[in-house]
Amino acid sequence: MTMTLDIAALTLNMCYESCVHEGSSYFATQDGSRCWCSLESHFDYSSGGVGVCDTWCGGDGSTTCGGSDGLSRDFYKIETGEATLGVSAAGDGVSNSGDPLDRLLELHNAARCMHATGPLEFAEPVAATAKTYADLLASESMCGSAETAHSTGLGENVFVCAASSSLSGDGAPTAACFSPESAMEAFYDSQVGGGPTSTYGPRATQVLWKSTTQIGCALRACEKDGLTYDILVCRYSPPAGEDTTESEVALEANSKTTCGYD
Numbered sequence: 001m002t003m004t005l006d007i008a009a010l011t012l013n014m015c016y017e018s019c020v021h022e023g024s025s026y027f028a029t030q031d032g033s034r035c036w037c038s039l040e041s042h043f044d045y046s047s048g049g050v051g052v053c054d055t056w057c058g059g060d061g062s063t064t065c066g067g068s069d070g071l072s073r074d075f076y077k078i079e080t081g082e083a084t085l086g087v088s089a090a091g092d093g094v095s096n097s098g099d100p101l102d103r104l105l106e107l108h109n110a111a112r113c114m115h116a117t118g119p120l121e122f123a124e125p126v127a128a129t130a131k132t133y134a135d136l137l138a139s140e141s142m143c144g145s146a147e148t149a150h151s152t153g154l155g156e157n158v159f160v161c162a163a164s165s166s167l168s169g170d171g172a173p174t175a176a177c178f179s180p181e182s183a184m185e186a187f188y189d190s191q192v193g194g195g196p197t198s199t200y201g202p203r204a205t206q207v208l209w210k211s212t213t214q215i216g217c218a219l220r221a222c223e224k225d226g227l228t229y230d231i232l233v234c235r236y237s238p239p240a241g242e243d244t245t246e247s248e249v250a251l252e253a254n255s256k257t258t259c260g261y262d
Helices: 012-021 100-114 124-137 180-187 202-208
Strands: 002-006 026-030 034-038 060-064 074-077 155-163 214-224 227-237
Touching: 002 012, 012 026, 012 034, 012 074, 012 155, 012 180, 100 180, 100 202, 100 214, 124 155, 124 214, 124 227, 155 180, 155 202, 180 202
Parallel strands: none
Antiparallel strands: 002 034, 026 034, 026 074, 155 227, 214 227
């Protein structure tokens, strides 16, 4: 069986996660915005053939997502265990810098540096609220949900991904599909375009909000229907507001290299 998704801001990781969620064994990208999921290595395409994969992904201008000729597709096999294929192809491998949440804080502050905004500091009380909600999302009834909380008085970003692997038994994070880089792709890269700050998505708005000074995150895992879900909840204080003008969200002013966003 083959499933097709049309996603304007498509990234490899987004297609991968969607196909894993459907229990597929293979995925492919086409035309910068089309994601194919299949159990079979030979997709039952309505059109087929081999062309040139030269179309950038709609949500990632550094990676191709097939071609625009109706023939060309970047094709991937979904490996069990680690989610390396769809992620590493976009340069989003698992961090080797120690605690992944430390690395996540580094990337948050690197993104803020790119927008000439001061760094965030880890805050244990904020992290405690993130842990409570992450535990809820990892519960049997909520496992796999990326629903955000309401009326917490804090800002929030939630990232959920899945891979076909098993938990060790204690519910600890498996890193089966989570990496700090893949989370920041969802929180920042896919949310920021070349337009004014008013066009930035709400996740990036929270990451970049000038008045926000504290962050706390929690990582959990759960298993449901043969899939292992990695769940990341980040809370922010003070939370972002409605004003997305440059008074609170600055335009990009520094390069990724300068700020260490890599």
